[in-house]
Amino acid sequence: xxxxxxxxxxxxxxxxxxxxxxxxxxxxxxxxxxxxxxxxxxxxxxxxxxxxxxxxxxxxxxxxxxxxxxxxxxxxxxxxxxxxxxxxxxxxxxxxxxxxxxxxxxxxxxxxxxxxxxxxxxxxxxxxxxxxxxxxxxxxxxxxxxxxxxxxxxxxxxxxxxxxxxxxxxxxxxxxxxxxxxxxxxxxxxxxxxxxxxxxxxxxxxxxxxxxxxxxxxxxxxxxxxxxxxxxxxxxxxxxxxxxxxxxxxxxxxxxxxxxxxxxxxxxxxxxxxxxxxxxxxxxxxxxxxxxxxxxxxxxxxxxxxxxxxxxxxxxxxxxxxxxxxxxxxxxxxxxxxxxxxxxxxxxxxxxxxxxxxxxxxxxxxxxxxxxxxxxxxxxxxxxxxxxxxxxxxxxxxxxxxxxxxxxxxxxxxxxxxxxxxxxxxxxxxxxxxxxxxxxxxxxxxxxxxxxxxxxxxxxxxxxxxxxxxxxxxxxxxxxxxxxxxx
Numbered sequence: 001x002x003x004x005x006x007x008x009x010x011x012x013x014x015x016x017x018x019x020x021x022x023x024x025x026x027x028x029x030x031x032x033x034x035x036x037x038x039x040x041x042x043x044x045x046x047x048x049x050x051x052x053x054x055x056x057x058x059x060x061x062x063x064x065x066x067x068x069x070x071x072x073x074x075x076x077x078x079x080x081x082x083x084x085x086x087x088x089x090x091x092x093x094x095x096x097x098x099x100x101x102x103x104x105x106x107x108x109x110x111x112x113x114x115x116x117x118x119x120x121x122x123x124x125x126x127x128x129x130x131x132x133x134x135x136x137x138x139x140x141x142x143x144x145x146x147x148x149x150x151x152x153x154x155x156x157x158x159x160x161x162x163x164x165x166x167x168x169x170x171x172x173x174x175x176x177x178x179x180x181x182x183x184x185x186x187x188x189x190x191x192x193x194x195x196x197x198x199x200x201x202x203x204x205x206x207x208x209x210x211x212x213x214x215x216x217x218x219x220x221x222x223x224x225x226x227x228x229x230x231x232x233x234x235x236x237x238x239x240x241x242x243x244x245x246x247x248x249x250x251x252x253x254x255x256x257x258x259x260x261x262x263x264x265x266x267x268x269x270x271x272x273x274x275x276x277x278x279x280x281x282x283x284x285x286x287x288x289x290x291x292x293x294x295x296x297x298x299x300x301x302x303x304x305x306x307x308x309x310x311x312x313x314x315x316x317x318x319x320x321x322x323x324x325x326x327x328x329x330x331x332x333x334x335x336x337x338x339x340x341x342x343x344x345x346x347x348x349x350x351x352x353x354x355x356x357x358x359x360x361x362x363x364x365x366x367x368x369x370x371x372x373x374x375x376x377x378x379x380x381x382x383x384x385x386x387x388x389x390x391x392x393x394x395x396x397x398x399x400x401x402x403x404x405x406x407x408x409x410x411x412x413x414x415x416x417x418x419x420x421x422x423x424x425x426x427x428x429x430x431x432x433x434x435x436x437x438x439x440x441x442x443x444x445x446x447x448x449x450x451x452x453x454x455x456x457x458x459x460x461x462x463x464x465x466x467x468x469x470x471x472x473x474x475x476x477x478x479x480x481x482x483x484x485x486x487x
Contacts, residue, residue, distance in 0.1 A: 006050065006053050006054075007046075007049060007050070007053065008025075009046075010027060010046035010050075011025035011026065011027050011046060011047075011050055011132065012025065012026050012027070013025050014026045014131075022133065022134070022135040022136075023133075023134055023135075024131055024132070024133050024134075025050065025131070025132045025134070026129055026130070026131050026132075027043065027046075027129060027130050027132075028128065028129045029127055029128060029129060032126060033126065033127040034123075034124050034125060034126065034127070035124060036067075036084075036105060036108050036109060036112070036124070036127070037105065039067070039127050039130075040101065040104075040105045043101075043130060044101060047101065047132065048097050048098070048101070050132065050134075051063065051091060051094070051097050051100075051134070052094050052097065054134050055091070055092075055093070055094050058136045058137065059092065059137070059234075059235060060090060060091065060092040060136070060137030060234075060261070061090075061091050061092075061134055061135065061136060061137050062088040062089065062090055062091070062134070062135045062136075062137050063086075063088070063089045063091055063100060063104075063132065063133070063134055064085065064086055064087065064088050064089070064132070064133040064134075065085045065086045065104050065108075065130060065131075065132055065133075066083050066084075066085035066130070066131045066133070067083065067084050067085055067108065067127055067128075067129065067130045067131075068081065068083055068127070068128040068129050068131075069081070069082050069083070069084050069124055069126070069127050069128070070082075070124070070125045070126040070127075070128070071122040071123070071124060071125065072122065072123050072125045073121065073122055074121040074122065074123060075121065079125065084108050084111050084112065085108065085111075085131075086103075086104050086107045086108070087254075088133075088135075089103065089104065089254070089259075090137055090252060090254075090259060090261065091137075092137065092260065092261055092262060092263075093260070093263060095263075095309060096259075096260060103257075112124070145160075145162050145163075145168070145284055146277040146278075146279050146282060146283075146284035147160070148160050148277070148286065149253075149277070151253070151255050151256040152253060152256065152275075155294055156290065156293040156294060157288055157289050157290030157291065157292075157293035157294040158275065158286055158287070158288060158289070158294060159172075159175055159179070159286065159287040159289050160286045160287075161175060161212070161213050161216070161286075161287065162212060162213055163212070163213020163214065163216075163217075164213065166230040166231045167213065167230060168213075168231070168284050168285045168286075169230070169231070169232040169274075169285050170216075170220055170223075170225070170230070171213045171216050171285075171287075172272065172274055172285050172286070172287040173223060173240075173246075173272060174216035174217075174219040174220060174222070174223070175216050175287050175289075176272045176287055176289070177219070177222070177270070178216065178219045178222075179289065181219070182215045182216065223240075223244055224240075224243040224244050225240070225243075226243060227239045227243065228240060231283075232285075234250060234261060234262050234276075237250065237262060241264065241266050241268070242266075244270075245266075245268050245269075245270065246268055246270045246271065246272060247264040247266040247267065247268040247270070247271045247272070247307070248262070248264055248271070248272045248273075248274065249262065249263055249264050249271070249272070249273045249274065249291075249307055250262040250273075250274045250275075250276050250285075251273070251274070251275050251276065251288070252275075252276050252278070253275070253277070258294075258295065260310060261276055263307075263309070263310070264307065271307060272287075273287075273288035273291045273294075273307065274286065274287060274288060275287075275288055275294075291305055291307065292304060292305060295310075295312070296312070304316055304318075304319045305319075306319060306322055306323065347452050347453055350452060351452070354393065354394050354427075354468070354470055355391065355392065355393055355394075355398075355423045355426075356391075356392045357389060357390075357391050357392075357416065357419060358389065358390050358392065359387055359388065359389035359390075359412070359416075360387060360388055360389075361384050361386070361387045361408070361412075362384065362385050362386045362387065362404075363382040363383060363384050363385060364382070364383055364385055365380040365381075365382065365383075366380055366381050366382070366383040367379065367380050368380055368381060384408040384409060385404060385408065386402065386403055386404030386405070386408060387402065387403055387408060387412050388400075388401070388402035388403075389401055389402075389412070389415070389416070389419075391419050391422075391423075393426075394470055394471070398422075399419060399422070401415060403415070427469070427470065430470050431469050431470070432469065432470065432471060432472035433472055434465065434467040434472055434474065435472055436465060436467075436474050437474075440465075440474045444463070444465050444474075447463060450463070
């Protein structure tokens, strides 16, 4: 059974099936929505809450979104109803809810783009509702060999081992730690192979030896398999982790996209990454020998991945700093400040400025000519189309301006420099001498600490009377010290 106390203030339950394991929820749009990003923005928080409530009851769920949409053909103005949505998406941890929702939005937008690919052109005139289907994710226990699918053929760092149908998990664990020992065994046989086979035949034989499960069976005794039933399910991996102090991550795929099926919370020195392939009623574990090579397929620059949350970083040092704060690790490392005390030093931020310039640029994405032979390429740049600005003075707005046209940046710089000259001229023309009242002079005489830095006055750091040069009025309840007076 699914969660009983599901918040239905936003989504309304409309159906349940399979003894309550699968449920459907609906939200009927109250307002007129004509674009999917705005509609998803409305759904984001309540849908995230709904998925979190289900994840609290199940180890994993499947999510499917369907939206009843009215489309209008641009040429004929003919309107038709279409259901736009996603296939079943697997979700195993609440940290990946945002990723699933982003995937759903992009999937729907790709559907609309594909629908318009024939050139007829359709626009969304109204989105009526969304139906969310949620079910328990029950993975098939891995028990048979499955070849790596063609959509993942270009990904590197994989080792697909053939052997007994139910022992693929054992093969992957042993190969992760004893792959080099098997390679050394191959090298000892290399001389005999070369005497009887050609170079190409030898390479094929070497590859078969690496992928042969029997070569790893002698290393099974190095691990504790108590409490496991073969084939091994995702839920049973935690038992292996605790018995051997080895952290295990497991990934799946939806086409060429990689999704996490199980992320470890055990921060162990030894770690294993697996890819779980599913075909019909069969499942199979593949060893990921190099996680960075496997996940980093979008460019030549190598990235380092956190195995607890899958965020990528450009360097190992940045990854080590992140590891101390990663929310998915059971025991985070507490890091204390290097200095014994931290004190506020930016006193200039506490003094109001008499003049302030606010500005905002409007930009659009400008497409670039792309060299398709380069893996990492820039496809567009942000081109400024205009800007607006306002100069605020002590009393009111001094200048408001906007511009749309060519050469936006240079136009803005000329405008800003002209306003800077205006401000300097106003400051020079409106300088007024200080005329403190008797009460202010008395407060200045009695002041013992600086009102800005709150430190006591000394013979070296003596007190001074501070005033606004534009109005002549004394600033601050008490006096400033010599050092903060330069602010």
